[in-house]
Amino acid sequence: MKNKFLHIAxxxxxxxxxxxxxxxxxQSSVNDWYVTLNKPNFNPPNWLFAPVWTLLYISxxxxxxxxxxxxxYHLWVKTALYHFCFQLLLNAMWSIVFFGLKELFLSVxxxxxxxxxxxxxxxxxxxxxxxxxxxxxxxxxxxxxxTVLTYKIWxxx
Numbered sequence: 001m002k003n004k005f006l007h008i009a010x011x012x013x014x015x016x017x018x019x020x021x022x023x024x025x026x027q028s029s030v031n032d033w034y035v036t037l038n039k040p041n042f043n044p045p046n047w048l049f050a051p052v053w054t055l056l057y058i059s060x061x062x063x064x065x066x067x068x069x070x071x072x073y074h075l076w077v078k079t080a081l082y083h084f085c086f087q088l089l090l091n092a093m094w095s096i097v098f099f100g101l102k103e104l105f106l107s108v109x110x111x112x113x114x115x116x117x118x119x120x121x122x123x124x125x126x127x128x129x130x131x132x133x134x135x136x137x138x139x140x141x142x143x144x145x146x147t148v149l150t151y152k153i154w155x156x157x
Contacts, residue, residue, distance in 0.1 A: 008065030015061035018088055019053060022095035029099040038156035043149060056139045060088070063135035067128045080124035080132075087121050090114040094150075104154040111147045118143055 030046060064084050070077045090113055098107035118140055126133035 004065075004069045007068040008062055011063075011065035011068060012058055012061030015057040015064070015088065016054075018092050019057045022092050023050075025095045025100040029102065033102055034099070037153055040149065040152040040156065043153075052142065056142055059135050060084075060139055063125060063129075063132040066132040066135070067125055070128050074128075076124065076127050080121065080128050083117065083121040083124050087114055087117040090117060098150065104150075104157055108147075108151050108154050111143070111150045115140075115143050115147050 034046075064081065067077055067080050067084070072078060072081070090110060094107055094110045094114060097103050097110050118136070122133050122136050122140060125136060
């Protein structure tokens with residue numbers, strides 16, 4: 001029982017570390033370069049992003065921990081967690097490309113790739129644990145929104 005909570009805690013911790021590292025890149029541009037961009041009228045206020053992402057990263061970590069608890073020796077668990085790790089890397093890469101490199105078109109490609117990989121991740125999570133898959137649905141919806149937002153920002157600039 002103790003290991004089950006540890007797996008979830010480790011997974012949440014890893015997700016929050018990725019969030020923290022991504023925020024360093026984001027913070028360097030969010031108050032100067034980002035404010036100069038033309039944005040669509042559905043762009044949320046800047047203060048909303050941090051709490052939403054924090055909740056999403058925690059939910060993602062819980063989901064990954066639930067899958068991990070099923071036993072890393074199982075092929076489906078490994079496959080699900082590999083997909084999860086790769087999408088998490090793409091998630092971090094988006095921040096680097098968008099805010100760090102300020103490459104809007106490349107960020108559209110990265111986030112579209114993230115969205116596709118996230119669909120596969122949810123599919124594999126569902127094979128292992130329906131609850132874990134459902135925990136990724138808010139993240140999926142946010143990435144759908146973020147994909148449209150990223151595209152519109154690229155289009156407007």
